[in-house]
Amino acid sequence: MVKIGILALQGDFHEHALMLSSLNAQAREVRREQDLQDLNGLIIPGGESTTIGRLARDYGLLEPLRRFAGSGRPVWGTCAGMIFLAKNIGPEPAHLALMDIEVRRNAFGRQTESFEADLESPFGAFRAVFIRAPLIERAGPDVEVLARLPKGAIVAARQKNLLATSFHPELTADTRWHRFFLTFLANAN
Secondary structure (H helix, E strand, C coil): CCEEEEECCCCCHHHHHHHHHHCCCEEEEECCHHHHCCCCEEEECCCCHHHHHHHHHHCCCHHHHHHHHHCCCCEEEECHHHHHHEEEECCECCCCCCEEEEEECCCCCCHHHCEEEEEEECCEEEEEEECCCCEEEEECCCCEEEEECCCCCEEEEEECCEEEECCCHHHCCCCHHHHHHHHHHHHHC
């Protein structure tokens, strides 16, 4: 059975675990370096990126997470997880600095300005949930854009073994993004 870790320091880790379980994948909460052992892939969930970053630093997880991604195993960042993967997040220091994207935090405003949108993806139309979401302002030449808002803003991309979405697929009943990650994972392993 496929084993996927979910960084469980703060945020939507439980919702991702439920979605993976519905697809017959084993989810494991990751809070310590040893929790990364024997995993096929990792999800860094949405939540508060500053809090997740501080806790990851305090628990000594930043370098183990970099090594995990550097091993070629797939890593998917949703919302705050996208910020966590980005090489550039504006004036603040980057967390993992793995993906050649420049991300703007809270690009759509405050919590009260959260929204849903119908978007296109490699597997068809889907409804995306944005909660204080980031967006990709610049993507490097090796980054494949997977979804955009109607006005062109990039909200999903991948680069090698890294996948990033600014929206929250785990907060919908649509399992296609999680299936996409599982396929991505199967092709990488």
